[in-house]
Amino acid sequence: MLKNFWYAICLSTEVKEKPMQVTALGQELVVYRNHKQQAIAMSNRCIHRGGSLSSGLVKNDCVVCPYHGWEYQSDGVCIKIPSYQEEIQIPLKARIDSYPTEEKYGFIWAFLGDLSESERPPLPLFPECDDPKYRKLWGDYHWDVHYTRALENGMDIAHAPFVHAGSFGNRDEPEVESYVVEQFEWGSDATVNLNPPPLSGLWSLLSKGKERPPVKTTSGYRMPNITRLQVTLPIGDFVLYVCHLPVSETHTRSLWVQMRSFFTSKLFDRDSMRRVIKIFDEDRQTVSEQRPQILPYDLAAELHVRSDAIQIDFRKKRKKYIDLGWCIDSQRIQSEYANKAVVIPSPARKENPNAWIMDEVPVKQIS
Numbered sequence: 001m002l003k004n005f006w007y008a009i010c011l012s013t014e015v016k017e018k019p020m021q022v023t024a025l026g027q028e029l030v031v032y033r034n035h036k037q038q039a040i041a042m043s044n045r046c047i048h049r050g051g052s053l054s055s056g057l058v059k060n061d062c063v064v065c066p067y068h069g070w071e072y073q074s075d076g077v078c079i080k081i082p083s084y085q086e087e088i089q090i091p092l093k094a095r096i097d098s099y100p101t102e103e104k105y106g107f108i109w110a111f112l113g114d115l116s117e118s119e120r121p122p123l124p125l126f127p128e129c130d131d132p133k134y135r136k137l138w139g140d141y142h143w144d145v146h147y148t149r150a151l152e153n154g155m156d157i158a159h160a161p162f163v164h165a166g167s168f169g170n171r172d173e174p175e176v177e178s179y180v181v182e183q184f185e186w187g188s189d190a191t192v193n194l195n196p197p198p199l200s201g202l203w204s205l206l207s208k209g210k211e212r213p214p215v216k217t218t219s220g221y222r223m224p225n226i227t228r229l230q231v232t233l234p235i236g237d238f239v240l241y242v243c244h245l246p247v248s249e250t251h252t253r254s255l256w257v258q259m260r261s262f263f264t265s266k267l268f269d270r271d272s273m274r275r276v277i278k279i280f281d282e283d284r285q286t287v288s289e290q291r292p293q294i295l296p297y298d299l300a301a302e303l304h305v306r307s308d309a310i311q312i313d314f315r316k317k318r319k320k321y322i323d324l325g326w327c328i329d330s331q332r333i334q335s336e337y338a339n340k341a342v343v344i345p346s347p348a349r350k351e352n353p354n355a356w357i358m359d360e361v362p363v364k365q366i367s
């Protein structure tokens with residue numbers, strides 16, 4: 001799990017003025033809207049006695065802890081301690097980590113890290129979301145897999161004829177043509193022509209046995225946890241972005257937006273939704289049975305072939321950020337910090353390094 005990236009932490013429609021809990025990168029966040037409807041994301045742990053802020057309420061845009069009523073404003077600073085009898089200075093350390101937040105493409109994004117604005121990776125771009133020609137639908141999928149396996153599966157071209165033989169994969173034509181990995185700073189794409197399976201039932205009668213043309217398919221990723229699929233059909237384009245939110249080392253919530261430039265009537269939404277869920281359902285067993293559960297750090301640990309070029313590209317990119325010290329060390333959290341609360345550091349820690357008492361999540365040092 002990598003810190004210092006923008007993460008889609010939930011769907012826009014889920015966040016209200018009542019605080020809710022979101023777990024991301026193994027840590028709990030409290031998320032709510034202020035009176036201007038802006039989304040706020042902060043650490044869920046009250047610095048006083050570790051109360052869960054998402055079980056509290058929102059008052060004057062502050063989140064109020066349910067235990068002793070401490071009030072935290074949206075930058076994480078505590079502005080009220082109700083037990084104080086008179087005007088006593090609130091301690092400098094009465095504060096929690098608050099994360100930069102954006103609302104875009106139907107998701108709430110939080111920057112989970114402590115980099116200053118100029119140092120941060122940009123928010124990922126989903127340009128089709130701004131294009132009115134697409135009909136858009138949002139959803140999510142929970143599965144007991146590590147996000148890196150879910151992510152690789154989402155860009156893996158060669159598995160379709162086997163895992164998705166019941167939908168878009170063609171078991172009789174599993175070959176993957178050579179492709180070029182088109183690299184950008186924060187991700188890559190690969191485009192191939194895939195042979196769709198023959199039509200069956202009524203569709204095959206209607207098409208009078210005509211061969212289906214190959215389907216241009218672009219599969220790719222955006223750092224740190226997003227897959228992008230674009231399928232160009234004779235009737236139009238289908239685009240799917242999936243943000244595989246690492247909830248924990250064993251659980252992923254895949255938040256997605258799908259867009260189609262054909263059958264744009266609402267009447268087709270239910271079927272379109274059903275198809276996306278079916279694809280996840282087809283993947284679920286295979287991905288959850290992979291071992292190790294976490295993608296190996298060592299590039300030589302699994303055997304790669306030519307059709308895996310896009311995944312290899314991702315593994316190299318991930319390694320680069322692990323080597324920068326951005327990988328949260330979950331094993332150490334479980335062993336050394338079992339009786340302590342830890343938190344993903346926020347940018348405010350750098351401005352005021354002595355004002356914090358909760359430990360930052362440790363990062364993995366791999367030599």
Ligand code: FES
Nearest residue numbers: 046049051065068
């Ligand atoms: S634990 Fe939150 S106010 Fe005491």
Ligand SMILES: [Fe+2]
Nearest residue numbers: 153154163283
């Ligand atoms: Fe799949």
